[in-house]
Amino acid sequence: MGFFDFFRRNKKVVQVSEEDRQQFAEEMSANAGLLVKQFRDDTVLDFSVHSLYEVDQIIEDSVEFYKKADSDTKRKMIIKIGAYVFEVARTNFGGQYYWYDRLEQPVLVTGQPEFEMSLLAYEKVKGRFENGQEDNIPFFFEGYVRGVKDKASQMIV
Numbered sequence: 277m278g279f280f281d282f283f284r285r286n287k288k289v290v291q292v293s294e295e296d297r298q299q300f301a302e303e304m305s306a307n308a309g310l311l312v313k314q315f316r317d318d319t320v321l322d323f324s325v326h327s328l329y330e331v332d333q334i335i336e337d338s339v340e341f342y343k344k345a346d347s348d349t350k351r352k353m354i355i356k357i358g359a360y361v362f363e364v365a366r367t368n369f370g371g372q373y374y375w376y377d378r379l380e381q382p383v384l385v386t387g388q389p390e391f392e393m394s395l396l397a398y399e400k401v402k403g404r405f406e407n408g409q410e411d412n413i414p415f416f417f418e419g420y421v422r423g424v425k426d427k428a429s430q431m432i433v
Contacts, residue, residue: 307359
């Protein structure tokens with residue numbers, strides 16, 4: 277059972293140890309690494325903010341496949357790409373992962389304790405596959421970067 281599954285199973289607030297947080301971050305990093313490995317012959321995914329343009333193009337190129345895929349394949353696509361977006365944020369701006377029960381997905385919170393800039397990448401990746409350019413990943417991420425720079429306490433979805 278993966279760490280994310282543990283949180284999914286528990287619908288209440290769960291105390292998370294530092295060891296659990298580390299495992300959470302390792303799983304996110306591993307999922308992001310799977311995306312990097314999958315596309316290593318096609319593009320450079322170096323965890324830079326600029327690489328999110330490449331991620332957006334990967335999504336664009338995969339929309340037809342996504343539409344025809346079964347729900348498990350869609351979920352795996354969202355997890356790998358979402359993990360990459362999360363890891364770009366964490367690599368460049370720091371933060372810790374938590375579980376957001378309402379949407380049943382991870383959230384990255386940057387800036388604690390001074391401020392809480394929260395990022396929900398899975399929801400945006402799903403939206404990009406299903407809604408097209410209106411859910412553009414680089415534009416979405418710019419909102420997060422602005423929030424971190426302004427030390428805002430808000431959630432970017």
